[in-house]
Every structure is written in C-alpha cells, then in structure tokens.
Amino acid sequence: MALKNSEAVVLRTYPLREADLLVTLFTRSEGKVKGVAKSAKRSQKRFGGALEPATCVRAWWQDREGQELARLDSCDVLLSPLASPMDYARAVALAHVCEMLDDLLPDREQNDSVFRLAWAVLQELETGSIWLPVTYFDLWMVRLLGFLPPLEECIECGEALEGRPAWFHALRDGLYCQQHKRIASSEMSVESRALAAQFFRNPVDHFADIAVPANRMADLRKFLMQILSRHLDRTLQTAAQMEKLD
Ligand SMILES: [Zn+2]
Known part of the structure; x- marks a missing residue:
C-alpha cells in the first residue's frame, strides 16, 4: 500500500x-x-x-x-x-497536551481545528510561562469537543452572569448564579470569565507577551477539568499534576 x-x-x-x-x-x-x-x-x-x-x-x-x-x-x-530547556512544569504541560489529545480523540478521525490548536499551543510552550497556553488549550479543546456549557448565564435561571459572581460544581454542568449555587461549589472569578471570552476571540500567540498569573486561571482550569472528568468518568493523570504545580 x-x-x-x-x-x-x-x-x-x-x-x-x-x-x-x-x-x-x-x-x-x-x-x-x-x-x-x-x-x-x-x-x-x-x-x-x-x-x-x-x-x-x-x-x-x-x-x-x-x-x-x-x-x-x-x-x-x-x-x-x-530544543528548549526542559523543566518540570514544562514537561507536565507537554504531557498534558498529549494526554488530552490521546484520551479525548477517536482513532482515524480527522480534526483540523484541534490539530491547528495543538500545533499553535505547542509552539507557545517552547518558551515562557506554561499557564496561558495550557489554559487556552484546555478551554478550546472542551469547546471544540462540544462539552462547553454557556459561560454567560446561569444554567438554571438564565440570568446574565457578566460582571457578577458565578459558581460551578464538580458533579453538574454549567455555571450558577448566587441564588442557584449548590453546596460545595467553587467560584469562577469575573476576571477568568473575561479572559475566556478573549481566548475565544484571539489566536494563542496574541497572548505571548501578556503576563497572566497562574492563580488568575486556576478556577477556569478546575472548571474545565471537572467537565472532562464527568465525560471520561475519571480524572486525567496530568490534571492532578498540573494542580500541584499551581
Ligand atoms: Zn440562577
């Protein structure tokens, strides 16, 4: 052949x-x-x-x-x-991108959007802080796979969440308003949601020179990893490693 x-x-x-x-x-x-x-x-x-x-x-x-x-x-x-200096954080970030692609994609099914995303993010992981490219990758992967709930409104009452507090829960999809949040929910900051909106409008290299502290996006990453855990029915190995790096 x-x-x-x-x-x-x-x-x-x-x-x-x-x-x-x-x-x-x-x-x-x-x-x-x-x-x-x-x-x-x-x-x-x-x-x-x-x-x-x-x-x-x-x-x-x-x-x-x-x-x-x-x-x-x-x-x-x-x-x-x-080709670039390797440290533990970068090794975990690269392993995370590979694990996501390997565990979430079916065999022999072309996906050009995911390919372009992975290719661009791997270039950005060559240098500098891992947090922005990794969070960008996670958000877009969850979206391209069709798992991302709307981030702008409470999933229960439909109330707009822009500029207001929002919560999420490990066992439930979506974001909740103050009134409908469940016990043991985590808060997702207004800043992280604003950053997510920017991620949807720009390629990853747009953010190359913007310093965003890791803790700014930790809530967003936790939200995304919980979504994937529900879909896979298990936690990604590298998700736990990444959490310890924060
Ligand atoms: Zn609500």
Missing part, C-alpha cells in the same frame, strides 16, 4: 517486542494513527529523537491490509520539545 505522509504530533510511545516501538501520532490528515516503528529502540538512525512525545513531525507511514496498526516508516522533526 502507498506511503502516506502528514504533519503530526507524537502523543506517546510504548515498547513493543524487543526493539520496536508502538507509536501514537495525531496526524493532520487522518487524526490519531497508531503505528509500529520497527527497530526504533535499537537503531537511532531512522527516528533519532523524533519519537519523543510532543514532538511536531512530518510522519511517513504505510497502512497494512486488514491490520489496525500502520507501519511507521520515518519522521522528520519540525519542532522538538528537546
């Missing part, structure tokens, strides 16, 4: 037999593709550092008749996370 190629993000690798690696890629042309990189553990020649998770590559692969796993032929690195 023909050799295919596409821009792709390496999401994860898994040792397979003695020398092979099972690689999950998020490709622009076909969505998530799983493939076997033959002898990738033994020979550094063909793949080098290209299979490090969160690397942006051009991948070449071949589908095999009647087989779920493709044969990964080669990868050219376009942007490597190893």
Whole structure:
C-alpha cells in the first residue's frame, strides 16, 4: 500500500517486542494513527529523537491490509520539545497536551481545528510561562469537543452572569448564579470569565507577551477539568499534576 505522509504530533510511545516501538501520532490528515516503528529502540538512525512525545513531525507511514496498526516508516522533526530547556512544569504541560489529545480523540478521525490548536499551543510552550497556553488549550479543546456549557448565564435561571459572581460544581454542568449555587461549589472569578471570552476571540500567540498569573486561571482550569472528568468518568493523570504545580 502507498506511503502516506502528514504533519503530526507524537502523543506517546510504548515498547513493543524487543526493539520496536508502538507509536501514537495525531496526524493532520487522518487524526490519531497508531503505528509500529520497527527497530526504533535499537537503531537511532531512522527516528533519532523524533519519537519523543510532543514532538511536531512530518510522519511517513504505510497502512497494512486488514491490520489496525500502520507501519511507521520515518519522521522528520519540525519542532522538538528537546530544543528548549526542559523543566518540570514544562514537561507536565507537554504531557498534558498529549494526554488530552490521546484520551479525548477517536482513532482515524480527522480534526483540523484541534490539530491547528495543538500545533499553535505547542509552539507557545517552547518558551515562557506554561499557564496561558495550557489554559487556552484546555478551554478550546472542551469547546471544540462540544462539552462547553454557556459561560454567560446561569444554567438554571438564565440570568446574565457578566460582571457578577458565578459558581460551578464538580458533579453538574454549567455555571450558577448566587441564588442557584449548590453546596460545595467553587467560584469562577469575573476576571477568568473575561479572559475566556478573549481566548475565544484571539489566536494563542496574541497572548505571548501578556503576563497572566497562574492563580488568575486556576478556577477556569478546575472548571474545565471537572467537565472532562464527568465525560471520561475519571480524572486525567496530568490534571492532578498540573494542580500541584499551581
Ligand atoms: Zn440562577
């Protein structure tokens, strides 16, 4: 079968037999593709550092008749996370982007909006603080997957929440006004909701030079991770790691 190629993000690798690696890629042309990189553990020649998770590559692969796993032929690195200094926060942020893509997207379903989002956010995670690009990514992912409730009104009474306090609850969708908030709710600040509105109007690199403190967006991230926990019926591993970084 023909050799295919596409821009792709390496999401994860898994040792397979003695020398092979099972690689999950998020490709622009076909969505998530799983493939076997033959002898990738033994020979550094063909793949080098290209299979490090969160690397942006051009991948070449071949589908095999009647087989779920493709044969990964080669990868050219376009942007490597190893090219910039790595610290723990950045490692967690990159792992978070990969976990979100791997756990929330179906196999072999093209999604150009999510691909462009991931690609842009990975460029922004090259330098500077992780919090803005990560929160931007989480908000847009939840929205593009169709899980985001309206942020402008109380989900119970429809009252406008702009400029007023709003609450959310781990077990329920949406934001609530003062009157309808449940016991054990968390508050989402007016500032975080205003920032979310800006995120919807601008590309992520628009915010590159704007310093936003991590705690400004912690409530927004908590709200988004609770939405995903309800949909996945479990908590993302990196969501807990991110929370400890705050
Ligand atoms: Zn209400």
